[in-house]
Amino acid sequence: MTDCRRDSSGRKSALRTMRHLIIVVVPALVFSSVALGRTKQPQQAPVVKDRKSGAFKGQKAAPAAVPRHDLSGTWEPANGPSEGIQIDGVKAMPNDGKPEHQLPYTPYGLQAYKSHHALAGADENLPGFNNDPRDKCEPLGFPRMTFYNLRETQMLQNEYKIVMLYEYGTVWRVIWTDGRELPKLVDGGVLIGKEVKEPRYYGYSVGKWVNDTTLIVQTTGMMGEDRVWLDTAGRPISDQVHVEERIHRADHDHLEWTVTIDDPKMYTKPWVAMDKFRMKLEDPHRDVMEQYCSLTEMENYNKVFASPASVPTGQKSGR
Amino acid sequence: MRSKVMAILVLAVGGVTLSVPLFAHHGTAAFETEKKVTLKGTVTEWLWSNPHCLLQLDVKGDDGKVVHWVGETQNPVSMTNVGWSKAAIKSGDEVTVTILQVKNGMPLGRLVSVLLPNGKTLISGEGASREVRDELERQVREGTSK
Numbered sequence: 393m394t395d396c397r398r399d400s401s402g403r404k405s406a407l408r409t410m411r412h413l414i415i416v417v418v419p420a421l422v423f424s425s426v427a428l429g430r431t432k433q434p435q436q437a438p439v440v441k442d443r444k445s446g447a448f449k450g451q452k453a454a455p456a457a458v459p460r461h462d463l464s465g466t467w468e469p470a471n472g473p474s475e476g477i478q479i480d481g482v483k484a485m486p487n488d489g490k491p492e493h494q495l496p497y498t499p500y501g502l503q504a505y506k507s508h509h510a511l512a513g514a515d516e517n518l519p520g521f522n523n524d525p526r527d528k529c530e531p532l533g534f535p536r537m538t539f540y541n542l543r544e545t546q547m548l549q550n551e552y553k554i555v556m557l558y559e560y561g562t563v564w565r566v567i568w569t570d571g572r573e574l575p576k577l578v579d580g581g582v583l584i585g586k587e588v589k590e591p592r593y594y595g596y597s598v599g600k601w602v603n604d605t606t607l608i609v610q611t612t613g614m615m616g617e618d619r620v621w622l623d624t625a626g627r628p629i630s631d632q633v634h635v636e637e638r639i640h641r642a643d644h645d646h647l648e649w650t651v652t653i654d655d656p657k658m659y660t661k662p663w664v665a666m667d668k669f670r671m672k673l674e675d676p677h678r679d680v681m682e683q684y685c686s687l688t689e690m691e692n693y694n695k696v697f698a699s700p701a702s703v704p705t706g707q708k709s710g711r
Numbered sequence: 712m713r714s715k716v717m718a719i720l721v722l723a724v725g726g727v728t729l730s731v732p733l734f735a736h737h738g739t740a741a742f743e744t745e746k747k748v749t750l751k752g753t754v755t756e757w758l759w760s761n762p763h764c765l766l767q768l769d770v771k772g773d774d775g776k777v778v779h780w781v782g783e784t785q786n787p788v789s790m791t792n793v794g795w796s797k798a799a800i801k802s803g804d805e806v807t808v809t810i811l812q813v814k815n816g817m818p819l820g821r822l823v824s825v826l827l828p829n830g831k832t833l834i835s836g837e838g839a840s841r842e843v844r845d846e847l848e849r850q851v852r853e854g855t856s857k
Contacts, residue, residue, distance in 0.1 A: 473792055512737060685762070692760065
Protein backbone atom coordinates (compact mmCIF):
# COMPACT_ATOMS: atom_id res chain seq x y z
CA MET A 393 0.00 0.00 0.00
CA THR A 394 2.69 2.29 1.07
CA ASP A 395 4.49 1.56 -2.11
CA CYS A 396 1.25 1.92 -3.89
CA ARG A 397 0.55 5.28 -2.24
CA ARG A 398 4.11 6.31 -2.89
CA ASP A 399 3.63 5.27 -6.44
CA SER A 400 0.43 7.20 -6.64
CA SER A 401 1.92 10.30 -5.07
CA GLY A 402 5.05 9.88 -7.24
CA ARG A 403 2.86 9.62 -10.36
CA LYS A 404 1.04 12.82 -9.34
CA SER A 405 4.35 14.52 -8.77
CA ALA A 406 5.62 13.32 -12.16
CA LEU A 407 2.44 14.56 -13.82
CA ARG A 408 2.85 17.96 -12.13
CA THR A 409 6.44 18.11 -13.33
CA MET A 410 5.38 17.21 -16.87
CA ARG A 411 2.66 19.85 -16.77
CA HIS A 412 5.24 22.42 -15.75
CA LEU A 413 7.54 21.23 -18.50
CA ILE A 414 4.77 21.53 -21.05
CA ILE A 415 3.96 25.04 -19.84
CA VAL A 416 7.59 26.13 -20.00
CA VAL A 417 9.14 24.09 -22.82
CA VAL A 418 6.41 24.02 -25.46
CA PRO A 419 6.03 27.77 -25.74
CA ALA A 420 9.81 27.99 -25.74
CA LEU A 421 9.96 25.51 -28.60
CA VAL A 422 7.18 27.30 -30.43
CA PHE A 423 8.93 30.65 -30.05
CA SER A 424 12.26 29.15 -31.01
CA SER A 425 10.75 27.56 -34.13
CA VAL A 426 9.23 30.90 -35.03
CA ALA A 427 12.59 32.47 -34.43
CA LEU A 428 14.28 29.84 -36.56
CA GLY A 429 11.68 30.35 -39.24
CA ARG A 430 12.37 34.08 -39.19
CA THR A 431 16.03 33.58 -39.84
CA LYS A 432 15.08 32.33 -43.29
CA GLN A 433 13.14 35.52 -44.01
CA PRO A 434 14.74 38.85 -44.97
CA GLN A 435 15.73 40.80 -41.88
CA GLN A 436 13.27 43.47 -40.91
CA ALA A 437 15.00 46.80 -41.38
CA PRO A 438 15.19 48.86 -38.20
CA VAL A 439 13.82 52.38 -38.18
CA VAL A 440 16.83 54.30 -39.45
CA LYS A 441 17.83 57.69 -40.66
CA ASP A 442 20.01 56.56 -43.54
CA ARG A 443 18.15 54.30 -45.94
CA LYS A 444 21.28 53.21 -47.80
CA SER A 445 23.67 52.36 -44.98
CA GLY A 446 21.07 51.37 -42.45
CA ALA A 447 22.87 53.41 -39.81
CA PHE A 448 21.09 55.23 -37.03
CA LYS A 449 21.66 58.94 -36.85
CA GLY A 450 25.12 59.56 -35.44
CA GLN A 451 26.14 55.94 -35.87
CA LYS A 452 28.99 55.19 -38.26
CA ALA A 453 27.85 52.39 -40.55
CA ALA A 454 30.18 49.58 -41.51
CA PRO A 455 30.82 49.60 -45.27
CA ALA A 456 28.30 47.35 -46.98
CA ALA A 457 29.68 44.32 -48.79
CA VAL A 458 30.03 44.61 -52.56
CA PRO A 459 27.46 42.29 -54.10
CA ARG A 460 28.73 39.73 -56.63
CA HIS A 461 27.69 40.15 -60.28
CA ASP A 462 25.21 42.87 -59.41
CA LEU A 463 24.76 46.30 -61.01
CA SER A 464 21.10 46.71 -60.04
CA GLY A 465 20.07 50.03 -58.61
CA THR A 466 19.54 53.66 -59.52
CA TRP A 467 22.83 55.38 -60.26
CA GLU A 468 23.75 59.01 -60.85
CA PRO A 469 27.02 60.82 -61.54
CA ALA A 470 28.96 60.77 -58.28
CA ASN A 471 30.22 64.35 -58.69
CA GLY A 472 26.80 65.85 -59.28
CA PRO A 473 24.31 65.97 -62.16
CA SER A 474 26.44 68.45 -64.14
CA GLU A 475 29.15 65.85 -64.52
CA GLY A 476 27.16 63.60 -66.83
CA ILE A 477 25.85 66.25 -69.24
CA GLN A 478 29.10 66.25 -71.26
CA ILE A 479 27.95 69.23 -73.29
CA ASP A 480 31.41 69.82 -74.81
CA GLY A 481 31.82 66.22 -75.83
CA VAL A 482 32.78 62.95 -74.21
CA LYS A 483 34.08 63.32 -70.67
CA ALA A 484 37.58 61.94 -71.16
CA MET A 485 38.17 63.76 -74.47
CA PRO A 486 36.16 66.99 -74.49
CA ASN A 487 36.23 69.04 -77.67
CA ASP A 488 37.95 72.00 -76.00
CA GLY A 489 40.70 72.69 -78.53
CA LYS A 490 43.47 71.28 -76.32
CA PRO A 491 46.05 69.23 -78.29
CA GLU A 492 45.76 66.32 -75.86
CA HIS A 493 42.06 66.06 -76.67
CA GLN A 494 42.42 65.89 -80.45
CA LEU A 495 40.86 62.68 -81.71
CA PRO A 496 42.76 60.40 -84.14
CA TYR A 497 40.50 61.09 -87.12
CA THR A 498 40.83 59.26 -90.40
CA PRO A 499 40.51 61.64 -93.40
CA TYR A 500 36.91 60.48 -93.75
CA GLY A 501 36.31 60.98 -90.02
CA LEU A 502 37.62 64.55 -90.16
CA GLN A 503 35.42 65.27 -93.15
CA ALA A 504 32.41 63.89 -91.28
CA TYR A 505 33.27 66.03 -88.22
CA LYS A 506 33.48 69.17 -90.36
CA SER A 507 30.07 68.46 -91.86
CA HIS A 508 28.55 68.55 -88.36
CA HIS A 509 27.55 71.98 -87.09
CA ALA A 510 27.40 71.41 -83.37
CA LEU A 511 25.96 73.69 -80.70
CA ALA A 512 28.87 73.03 -78.36
CA GLY A 513 32.58 72.37 -78.36
CA ALA A 514 35.57 74.14 -79.94
CA ASP A 515 33.74 74.77 -83.23
CA GLU A 516 30.34 75.55 -81.77
CA ASN A 517 27.67 77.31 -83.78
CA LEU A 518 24.90 79.70 -82.93
CA PRO A 519 21.64 77.95 -82.02
CA GLY A 520 20.03 78.88 -85.34
CA PHE A 521 22.80 77.25 -87.39
CA ASN A 522 23.20 73.76 -86.04
CA ASN A 523 22.40 70.43 -87.71
CA ASP A 524 22.51 68.13 -84.71
CA PRO A 525 20.00 65.29 -85.29
CA ARG A 526 19.16 65.60 -81.60
CA ASP A 527 17.41 68.90 -82.29
CA LYS A 528 15.00 67.11 -84.60
CA CYS A 529 14.32 64.74 -81.72
CA GLU A 530 15.97 61.88 -83.59
CA PRO A 531 17.05 58.98 -81.37
CA LEU A 532 20.51 59.67 -79.93
CA GLY A 533 21.58 56.05 -80.32
CA PHE A 534 24.37 54.29 -78.51
CA PRO A 535 27.01 55.23 -77.42
CA ARG A 536 25.86 58.87 -77.53
CA MET A 537 23.15 57.98 -75.04
CA THR A 538 25.89 57.43 -72.47
CA PHE A 539 27.71 60.62 -73.50
CA TYR A 540 24.78 63.03 -73.32
CA ASN A 541 22.81 63.91 -70.24
CA LEU A 542 23.95 60.82 -68.39
CA ARG A 543 21.84 61.42 -65.33
CA GLU A 544 19.90 59.10 -63.11
CA THR A 545 20.27 55.68 -64.70
CA GLN A 546 18.33 52.69 -63.47
CA MET A 547 19.83 49.25 -63.94
CA LEU A 548 17.65 46.17 -63.61
CA GLN A 549 18.97 42.68 -64.03
CA ASN A 550 18.10 39.02 -63.91
CA GLU A 551 20.06 35.90 -64.85
CA TYR A 552 19.66 36.59 -68.57
CA LYS A 553 20.21 40.28 -69.04
CA ILE A 554 20.88 43.72 -67.62
CA VAL A 555 18.57 46.53 -68.68
CA MET A 556 19.69 50.16 -68.48
CA LEU A 557 16.95 52.75 -68.23
CA TYR A 558 18.34 56.13 -69.20
CA GLU A 559 16.63 59.25 -67.93
CA TYR A 560 17.05 61.30 -71.12
CA GLY A 561 14.52 60.30 -73.72
CA THR A 562 13.15 57.55 -71.48
CA VAL A 563 15.31 55.12 -73.44
CA TRP A 564 16.49 51.62 -72.53
CA ARG A 565 19.25 49.24 -73.60
CA VAL A 566 19.43 45.50 -73.13
CA ILE A 567 22.77 43.85 -72.36
CA TRP A 568 22.53 40.08 -72.69
CA THR A 569 24.44 38.12 -70.05
CA ASP A 570 23.09 34.68 -70.98
CA GLY A 571 26.29 33.62 -72.69
CA ARG A 572 25.35 34.45 -76.26
CA GLU A 573 28.03 35.60 -78.67
CA LEU A 574 28.34 39.15 -79.92
CA PRO A 575 26.73 39.34 -83.38
CA LYS A 576 29.22 39.64 -86.23
CA LEU A 577 29.21 42.83 -88.31
CA VAL A 578 28.34 42.14 -91.95
CA ASP A 579 27.20 44.23 -94.89
CA GLY A 580 23.78 45.64 -94.06
CA GLY A 581 23.78 44.82 -90.37
CA VAL A 582 24.83 41.96 -88.11
CA LEU A 583 24.83 38.21 -88.49
CA ILE A 584 22.89 36.33 -85.82
CA GLY A 585 22.92 32.62 -86.55
CA LYS A 586 22.45 32.53 -90.30
CA GLU A 587 20.25 35.61 -90.39
CA VAL A 588 21.32 39.14 -91.21
CA LYS A 589 19.58 41.55 -88.82
CA GLU A 590 19.14 45.27 -89.28
CA PRO A 591 21.35 47.89 -87.61
CA ARG A 592 19.85 49.42 -84.47
CA TYR A 593 20.14 52.82 -82.83
CA TYR A 594 21.18 51.12 -79.60
CA GLY A 595 23.02 48.22 -81.22
CA TYR A 596 23.42 44.67 -80.00
CA SER A 597 25.10 44.25 -76.62
CA VAL A 598 26.47 41.27 -74.74
CA GLY A 599 28.07 41.35 -71.31
CA LYS A 600 30.45 39.00 -69.53
CA TRP A 601 31.53 39.12 -65.89
CA VAL A 602 35.33 38.93 -65.83
CA ASN A 603 35.45 38.86 -62.03
CA ASP A 604 32.98 39.29 -59.15
CA THR A 605 32.52 43.01 -59.70
CA THR A 606 33.47 43.83 -63.30
CA LEU A 607 31.25 43.49 -66.35
CA ILE A 608 32.69 43.89 -69.85
CA VAL A 609 30.05 44.87 -72.40
CA GLN A 610 30.64 44.66 -76.14
CA THR A 611 28.29 46.45 -78.51
CA THR A 612 28.08 46.50 -82.28
CA GLY A 613 25.52 46.82 -85.08
CA MET A 614 24.67 50.52 -84.69
CA MET A 615 23.25 53.07 -87.14
CA GLY A 616 25.49 54.81 -89.66
CA GLU A 617 26.96 58.31 -89.65
CA ASP A 618 24.01 59.72 -91.59
CA ARG A 619 21.77 59.05 -88.57
CA VAL A 620 23.80 59.52 -85.38
CA TRP A 621 26.62 61.52 -83.83
CA LEU A 622 29.07 60.39 -81.20
CA ASP A 623 28.63 63.42 -78.95
CA THR A 624 27.19 66.92 -78.65
CA ALA A 625 30.42 68.46 -79.92
CA GLY A 626 29.77 66.91 -83.35
CA ARG A 627 32.31 64.10 -83.30
CA PRO A 628 31.28 61.35 -85.75
CA ILE A 629 30.65 57.63 -85.42
CA SER A 630 29.89 55.03 -88.06
CA ASP A 631 28.11 51.71 -88.44
CA GLN A 632 31.53 50.03 -88.20
CA VAL A 633 32.01 51.01 -84.57
CA HIS A 634 32.69 48.51 -81.84
CA VAL A 635 32.20 49.82 -78.32
CA GLU A 636 33.63 48.21 -75.21
CA GLU A 637 32.37 49.19 -71.77
CA ARG A 638 34.04 48.17 -68.56
CA ILE A 639 31.63 48.64 -65.67
CA HIS A 640 33.30 48.01 -62.35
CA ARG A 641 31.48 48.08 -59.04
CA ALA A 642 34.26 49.72 -57.06
CA ASP A 643 32.39 49.43 -53.78
CA HIS A 644 28.79 48.96 -52.66
CA ASP A 645 27.83 52.53 -53.50
CA HIS A 646 29.96 53.31 -56.57
CA LEU A 647 30.46 52.21 -60.16
CA GLU A 648 33.35 53.10 -62.44
CA TRP A 649 32.33 53.22 -66.08
CA THR A 650 34.93 53.15 -68.87
CA VAL A 651 33.98 53.33 -72.56
CA THR A 652 36.38 52.65 -75.43
CA ILE A 653 35.56 53.55 -79.04
CA ASP A 654 36.97 51.45 -81.87
CA ASP A 655 35.69 52.79 -85.20
CA PRO A 656 38.16 52.16 -88.06
CA LYS A 657 36.04 54.19 -90.47
CA MET A 658 36.28 57.36 -88.38
CA TYR A 659 39.37 56.92 -86.19
CA THR A 660 42.83 55.46 -86.82
CA LYS A 661 42.98 53.72 -83.43
CA PRO A 662 40.76 52.91 -80.44
CA TRP A 663 40.44 55.64 -77.80
CA VAL A 664 38.86 56.05 -74.39
CA ALA A 665 35.79 58.31 -74.28
CA MET A 666 34.87 57.86 -70.59
CA ASP A 667 37.55 56.83 -68.14
CA LYS A 668 36.43 55.32 -64.84
CA PHE A 669 33.49 57.72 -64.73
CA ARG A 670 32.06 57.41 -61.25
CA MET A 671 28.39 56.82 -60.57
CA LYS A 672 26.93 56.63 -57.08
CA LEU A 673 24.05 54.54 -55.82
CA GLU A 674 20.87 56.45 -55.05
CA ASP A 675 18.05 55.88 -52.60
CA PRO A 676 16.03 53.04 -54.15
CA HIS A 677 12.81 54.95 -53.44
CA ARG A 678 13.83 57.90 -55.62
CA ASP A 679 11.40 58.60 -58.44
CA VAL A 680 13.34 59.54 -61.57
CA MET A 681 11.90 62.42 -63.61
CA GLU A 682 11.40 62.13 -67.34
CA GLN A 683 13.50 64.23 -69.67
CA TYR A 684 12.30 64.20 -73.24
CA CYS A 685 12.69 65.76 -76.64
CA SER A 686 9.43 67.15 -78.00
CA LEU A 687 9.50 68.57 -81.50
CA THR A 688 6.65 70.93 -80.61
CA GLU A 689 8.57 72.31 -77.64
CA MET A 690 11.81 72.44 -79.64
CA GLU A 691 10.16 74.49 -82.41
CA ASN A 692 8.69 76.87 -79.89
CA TYR A 693 12.08 77.27 -78.19
CA ASN A 694 13.75 77.98 -81.54
CA LYS A 695 11.10 80.53 -82.46
CA VAL A 696 10.98 82.35 -79.12
CA PHE A 697 14.63 82.21 -78.12
CA ALA A 698 17.22 80.43 -80.29
CA SER A 699 16.49 82.13 -83.61
CA PRO A 700 16.42 85.74 -82.31
CA ALA A 701 19.47 84.99 -80.15
CA SER A 702 21.33 83.88 -83.29
CA VAL A 703 20.71 87.05 -85.29
CA PRO A 704 24.00 88.89 -85.95
CA THR A 705 24.41 92.10 -83.98
CA GLY A 706 22.82 95.06 -85.73
CA GLN A 707 20.29 93.04 -87.71
CA LYS A 708 16.63 92.85 -86.90
CA SER A 709 15.24 89.48 -85.85
CA GLY A 710 11.70 89.97 -87.02
CA ARG A 711 10.46 89.28 -83.49
CA MET B 712 22.41 76.98 -43.21
CA ARG B 713 20.71 80.28 -43.95
CA SER B 714 24.13 81.88 -44.29
CA LYS B 715 25.14 79.22 -46.83
CA VAL B 716 22.06 79.95 -48.90
CA MET B 717 22.83 83.65 -48.71
CA ALA B 718 26.40 82.96 -49.83
CA ILE B 719 25.10 81.09 -52.86
CA LEU B 720 22.74 83.93 -53.65
CA VAL B 721 25.55 86.48 -53.43
CA LEU B 722 27.87 84.38 -55.59
CA ALA B 723 25.21 83.57 -58.15
CA VAL B 724 23.68 87.01 -58.52
CA GLY B 725 26.71 89.06 -57.61
CA GLY B 726 29.96 89.54 -59.38
CA VAL B 727 31.16 85.97 -59.83
CA THR B 728 31.00 84.95 -63.46
CA LEU B 729 33.09 81.80 -63.57
CA SER B 730 30.51 80.41 -65.92
CA VAL B 731 31.04 76.88 -67.14
CA PRO B 732 29.04 75.04 -69.78
CA LEU B 733 26.23 73.74 -67.65
CA PHE B 734 23.54 73.75 -70.25
CA ALA B 735 22.35 70.40 -71.42
CA HIS B 736 21.41 71.59 -74.88
CA HIS B 737 23.90 74.15 -76.13
CA GLY B 738 27.23 75.74 -75.31
CA THR B 739 27.81 79.17 -73.90
CA ALA B 740 30.40 81.13 -75.83
CA ALA B 741 28.46 81.74 -79.02
CA PHE B 742 25.68 83.92 -77.73
CA GLU B 743 26.16 84.64 -74.07
CA THR B 744 27.86 87.66 -72.61
CA GLU B 745 28.73 88.41 -69.04
CA LYS B 746 26.48 91.45 -69.16
CA LYS B 747 24.05 91.08 -66.31
CA VAL B 748 20.89 93.13 -66.34
CA THR B 749 18.34 93.41 -63.56
CA LEU B 750 14.74 93.95 -64.61
CA LYS B 751 11.42 94.45 -62.85
CA GLY B 752 8.46 93.21 -64.81
CA THR B 753 5.24 91.28 -65.09
CA VAL B 754 5.32 87.64 -66.07
CA THR B 755 3.37 86.90 -69.24
CA GLU B 756 4.34 83.22 -69.44
CA TRP B 757 6.40 80.67 -67.53
CA LEU B 758 6.86 77.72 -69.84
CA TRP B 759 8.11 74.51 -68.24
CA SER B 760 9.49 72.86 -71.36
CA ASN B 761 12.41 71.18 -73.10
CA PRO B 762 15.08 71.79 -74.13
CA HIS B 763 14.86 74.92 -71.95
CA CYS B 764 12.22 76.50 -69.75
CA LEU B 765 11.27 80.02 -70.84
CA LEU B 766 10.18 82.96 -68.71
CA GLN B 767 8.56 85.80 -70.65
CA LEU B 768 7.90 89.14 -69.03
CA ASP B 769 6.92 92.70 -69.88
CA VAL B 770 9.27 95.34 -68.51
CA LYS B 771 8.23 99.00 -68.43
CA GLY B 772 11.13 101.39 -68.97
CA ASP B 773 11.56 104.88 -67.45
CA ASP B 774 10.08 106.28 -70.67
CA GLY B 775 6.93 104.23 -70.14
CA LYS B 776 7.72 101.98 -73.08
CA VAL B 777 7.15 98.24 -72.48
CA VAL B 778 9.84 95.83 -73.65
CA HIS B 779 9.12 92.13 -73.88
CA TRP B 780 11.98 90.04 -72.46
CA VAL B 781 12.57 86.30 -72.65
CA GLY B 782 14.82 84.47 -70.21
CA GLU B 783 15.79 80.86 -70.63
CA THR B 784 16.80 78.41 -67.97
CA GLN B 785 17.94 74.85 -68.23
CA ASN B 786 15.54 71.97 -68.79
CA PRO B 787 12.90 70.93 -66.21
CA VAL B 788 15.06 68.16 -64.73
CA SER B 789 18.00 70.48 -64.11
CA MET B 790 15.75 73.20 -62.74
CA THR B 791 14.05 70.76 -60.39
CA ASN B 792 17.51 69.87 -59.10
CA VAL B 793 18.02 73.49 -58.03
CA GLY B 794 14.59 73.91 -56.49
CA TRP B 795 12.48 75.39 -59.29
CA SER B 796 9.12 74.03 -60.41
CA LYS B 797 6.36 74.50 -62.94
CA ALA B 798 4.13 75.97 -60.25
CA ALA B 799 6.74 78.33 -58.80
CA ILE B 800 5.99 81.21 -61.20
CA LYS B 801 2.63 82.35 -62.51
CA SER B 802 1.46 84.70 -65.23
CA GLY B 803 0.81 88.10 -63.70
CA ASP B 804 3.49 87.75 -61.04
CA GLU B 805 5.50 90.91 -60.45
CA VAL B 806 9.11 89.73 -60.39
CA THR B 807 12.64 91.06 -60.39
CA VAL B 808 14.98 89.04 -62.55
CA THR B 809 18.69 89.01 -63.24
CA ILE B 810 19.58 87.98 -66.78
CA LEU B 811 22.80 87.35 -68.71
CA GLN B 812 21.89 89.14 -71.92
CA VAL B 813 22.75 87.65 -75.32
CA LYS B 814 25.57 89.11 -77.40
CA ASN B 815 23.43 90.67 -80.12
CA GLY B 816 21.70 92.95 -77.64
CA MET B 817 18.23 91.51 -78.08
CA PRO B 818 16.01 91.43 -74.95
CA LEU B 819 16.90 87.79 -74.35
CA GLY B 820 19.21 85.97 -72.00
CA ARG B 821 19.87 83.35 -69.42
CA LEU B 822 18.09 83.70 -66.14
CA VAL B 823 20.38 83.96 -63.15
CA SER B 824 17.69 84.57 -60.52
CA VAL B 825 14.06 85.46 -60.04
CA LEU B 826 12.75 87.36 -57.00
CA LEU B 827 9.15 86.22 -56.56
CA PRO B 828 6.25 88.25 -55.11
CA ASN B 829 6.41 86.16 -51.91
CA GLY B 830 9.97 87.34 -51.28
CA LYS B 831 11.61 84.04 -52.21
CA THR B 832 14.49 84.09 -54.69
CA LEU B 833 14.97 81.29 -57.17
CA ILE B 834 18.59 80.82 -58.24
CA SER B 835 19.44 79.06 -61.48
CA GLY B 836 23.15 78.57 -60.88
CA GLU B 837 24.00 80.25 -64.21
CA GLY B 838 26.83 82.73 -64.08
CA ALA B 839 28.17 80.96 -61.02
CA SER B 840 30.83 78.34 -60.62
CA ARG B 841 30.21 74.65 -60.85
CA GLU B 842 30.87 74.37 -57.11
CA VAL B 843 28.16 76.90 -56.30
CA ARG B 844 25.68 75.06 -58.44
CA ASP B 845 26.59 71.69 -56.96
CA GLU B 846 26.17 73.09 -53.46
CA LEU B 847 22.75 74.42 -54.43
CA GLU B 848 21.73 71.02 -55.81
CA ARG B 849 23.00 69.29 -52.70
CA GLN B 850 20.94 71.58 -50.49
CA VAL B 851 17.82 71.09 -52.57
CA ARG B 852 18.29 67.31 -52.52
CA GLU B 853 18.66 67.39 -48.74
CA GLY B 854 15.77 69.80 -48.34
CA THR B 855 17.88 72.33 -46.50
CA SER B 856 17.49 75.29 -48.78
CA LYS B 857 13.90 75.98 -47.78
